[in-house]
Amino acid sequence: MPRALAPSADVASSRPRPGPTGTRVGTSPAAAVAPRRRVALPRCAEVASVAVVLVGVLAAGGGADEVLVLGAAWAVARGIVGVTRPHPALSSTDLAGVATSGLVALGVLVLVDLAVPGAQLGEPVAPLVVLVAAVVLARAVAGVLRGRPRAVVLVDPDDLDTVTTTEHDVRVVGRLPVERRTGRVVGSAARFTDAPLAHEVAEKHADIVLVDPGLGLGTDGLRRLTWELQPTGVPLGFPAPPVAPHRMGVGRLAGRGIVSVAPPEASRARAVAKGVLDRVVAALALVLVAPVLLVLAVAVRADSPGPAFFRQLRVGRDGVPFVMLKLRTMTVDAEVVRADVVHLNDSDAVLFKIRADPRVTRLGRILRRTSLDELPQLWNVVRGQMSLVGPRPALPEEVAAYDATERRRLRVKPGLTGLWQVSGRSDLSWATSVDLDLTYTDNHTIAGDLVICARTVSAVLRGKGAY
Secondary structure (H helix, E strand, C coil): CCCCCCHHHHHHHHCCECCCCCCCCCCCHHHHHHHHHHHHHHHHHHHHHHHHHHHHHHHHHHHHHHHHHCCCHHHHHHHHCCCCCCCCCCCCCCCHHHHHHHHHHHHHHHHHHHHHCCCCCCCCCCHHHHHHHHHHHHHHHHHHCCCCCEEEECCCHHCCCCCCHHHHCCCCCEEECCCCCCCEEECCHHHHCCCCHHHHHHHHHHCCEEEECCCCHHHHHHHHHHHHHHHCCCECCCCCCCCCHEEEEEEEEECCEEEEEECCCCCCCHHHHHHHHHHHHHCCCHHHHHHHHHHHHHHHHHHHCCCCEEEHHHHHHHHHHHEEEEEEEEEECCCHHHHHHHHHHCCCCCCCCCCCCCCCCCCHHHHHHHHHHHHHHHHHHHHHCCCCECCCCCCCCHHCCCCCCHHHHHHHHEECCCCCCCCHHHHHHHHHHHHHHHHHHHCCHHHHHHHHHHHHHHHHHHHCCCC
């Protein structure tokens, strides 16, 4: 083993080292992290929810054999599916994994019923559906209680103050500059211990270590980082291609690990299913919120002169324009006086956003912060002009400035919500917004849309980036 890449004796033995202030981290880096390993919370919640469902089946008159086989089928399914699922620090709800496990468990139950004719399984579908729903709910609640994963981010020394897209979904508790080739921590952090990364992880109780996409670590650097993290038990997350897991495959070629990436799928059946689901859900939601919309419309008219609804030309899928509806949040002369406030623009590139826009009405600020002004767009979804989930609806003048890469975001319908909505909204830079939209355009699935819808509730409650 080359000396430059060998783990230090301090990492191998996990002996305690003094921190920069002379305090000791504990018996070892791993010992300091273990009590705070909150990433296990979703899995514990899953076990508890499965136990509750099985007890419920037994209490409802199910036989012991039925309960035993159902529990075993779920354990087998999670064993099969779980080996490919992400680390809990990267996923708490894991809708796709839970749903797939449910299908595998159903297959196991069918096989047991065929292989053991005398088995008294009753009707296994209903208890299994309840079990899957309970697991999803328990993991979602556990994810909320756990909060965002605590992350130490490894960056290039020249980019120490640059915030990347990845950091919006975690709580950054430390940023360390590292060398591109070797993965060694540089600067003052490297002086107080022979294992600065393990020390930082232990001291900050980090759940995961993320490699900044711009760092460009080589094979040797990644290997060294995993060595140093070994005593902590904390995973290393390094950037993968901007594609969803269902498009990626892992194999070996010429003795080396290879990640294959499938082209973006253009499934007609999936597009039809998404369109039907969008319209049905939007129609039902529109009926439910109609009284709220009526009250808000009256309030908008009473708050300032002008119509209750604001109509604006936006660009939809394949560049087709449509008129988007919103509750009016600005004065009626907002477009006329735009030239007078253009110098206040807080956004970059083609976007135009003002954090404290003087054209916004008193009620409009509340509507924007709560996203209630966007409820009329449900009508656009019903008409097929928008989707419940998709890229941010673009203005014609923005599209006119697009390059070939940015125009790709027009290959799908714009959304009432999307990755941009749950990742910071107006706080995002133009480059980050485009990156998120392209990620969605190339990788969207119905299961992924459900996850984004669930995350939207939290994003709206936080109100971050809404102005």
